[in-house]
């Protein structure tokens with residue numbers, strides 16, 4: 437079992453101020469795989485103080501100096517990719533091939549994307565012939581991240597914070613903390629100066645709340661549930677710190693009559709990816725009545741053909757849910773779904789042959805209406821809800837009838853309709869016809885899916901203040 441009790445503060449691994457062990461559970465086996473510590477106020481204060489002291493000099497470093505360190509970080513990240521894949525696979529149950537290609541891959545993809553955007557980024561812009569606009573680092577940032585795409589989230593925050601000259605305290609999810617600890621080693625080995633990057637493990641009620649309310653923290657960048665996003669915003673209000681939020685979602689995938697023949701299959705696969713534990717999962721499949729029966733059948737077949745198994749197995753199966761709490765929540769929502777809608781695949785309990793580990797059955801509900809609990813709540817498991825529609829207007833109305841607004845999906849061969857519908861969907865992202873987003877594309881939500889944008893140039897701007905200076909040049 438791994439012993440990872442120390443925190444990374446001011447360039448050193450330090451013991452917590454008071455012992456407070458926390459077990460990390462491997463969701464594939466339900467066995468403890470590591471022990472970490474949950475920090476307290478003294479640890480939070482020490483990390484924030486280190487970041488505050490380091491800010492003076494780090495914020496004055498040049499773009500070239502910071503670029504060189506980030507390139508070094510990318511080199512180390514790539515060289516130690518396998519260790520990172522193993523850590524994430526064990527802590528949150530991503531099957532090892534998915535962990536290598538997508539969980540680790542997302543980190544390097546975003547790091548490269550930031551380096552490209554940073555190359556073109558100007559921190560001093562001419563406003564008029566005599567007036568300059570300066571973009572300056574916001575200060576000490578608290579980075580609070582979830583367990584579902586651990587490295588994706590950490591890179592999307594720590595890298596732009598470093599690039600823009602901010603200093604930071606990262607609090608990774610206590611449920612999946614091993615990848616964050618490894619990332620801290622990479623940052624250290626890249627030669628990032630002491631105090632620029634600090635890591636304190638802890639839970640939401642402890643270190644999470646302490647960082648959110650801390651008078652010496654200038655900004656909180658948070659990814660996680662809408663519930664925690666609201667709590668953080670309230671805790672941050674007394675000090676009026678900037679709060680950037682990436683929260684939950686309940687994405688609609690609109691399949692029109694002229695969609696690709698395999699659109700329902702692709703949609704179901706996408707919903708089940710990462711065991712449904714993605715904020716941008718297309719969990720509501722809206723299908724035109726002319727394709728409805730075929731889509732229900734195809735989605736059910738896809739669910740039945742989706743293999744579920746341990747994260748350490750190679751292959752394209754899906755892994756367990758991350759924790760007992762998540763398993764219980766998903767089971768309860770499947771039970772609710774069975775009382776509301778028509779179950780066409782999956783259902784309660786573990787898949788056959790698996791009696792230990794937090795495995796859920798890939799599940800499909802048909803005849804769902806948008807007022808049902810399973811259409812409104814973010815389930816965060818491999819559960820798909822299929823809703824019938826007749827007209828384009830109706831599809832748009834259903835898609836937008838949710839408190840969330842992260843990613844929606846449109847499937848149609850009609851170019852005009854694709855653009856028209858994309859414009860009317862109230863979400864930060866609209867993916868059409870399975871076309872993936874480009875590197876550095878802005879990631880973020882409308883409504884209760886948050887207010888931040890991550891990745892590329894938009895992601896750099898999140899960490900900057902804007903200063904207007906008159907008389908920069910003589911008239």
Ligand SMILES: NC(=O)c1ccc[n+]([C@@H]2O[C@H](COP(=O)([O-])OP(=O)(O)OC[C@H]3O[C@@H](n4cnc5c(N)ncnc54)[C@H](O)[C@@H]3O)[C@@H](O)[C@H]2O)c1
Nearest residue numbers: 581582583608609640644645660661664667682683684715
């Ligand atoms: N929009 C996005 O970019 C995005 C990406 C990934 C995950 N998510 C969302 O994350 C959620 C799943 O992650 P989770 O279960 O880890 O979420 P969570 O909100 O429970 O926890 C996320 C992080 O916040 C911390 N936290 C919890 N309560 C807190 C509080 N009151 N104050 C400060 N910190 C607190 C946790 O310790 C953890 O580090 C889902 O709702 C998912 O949609 C969103």
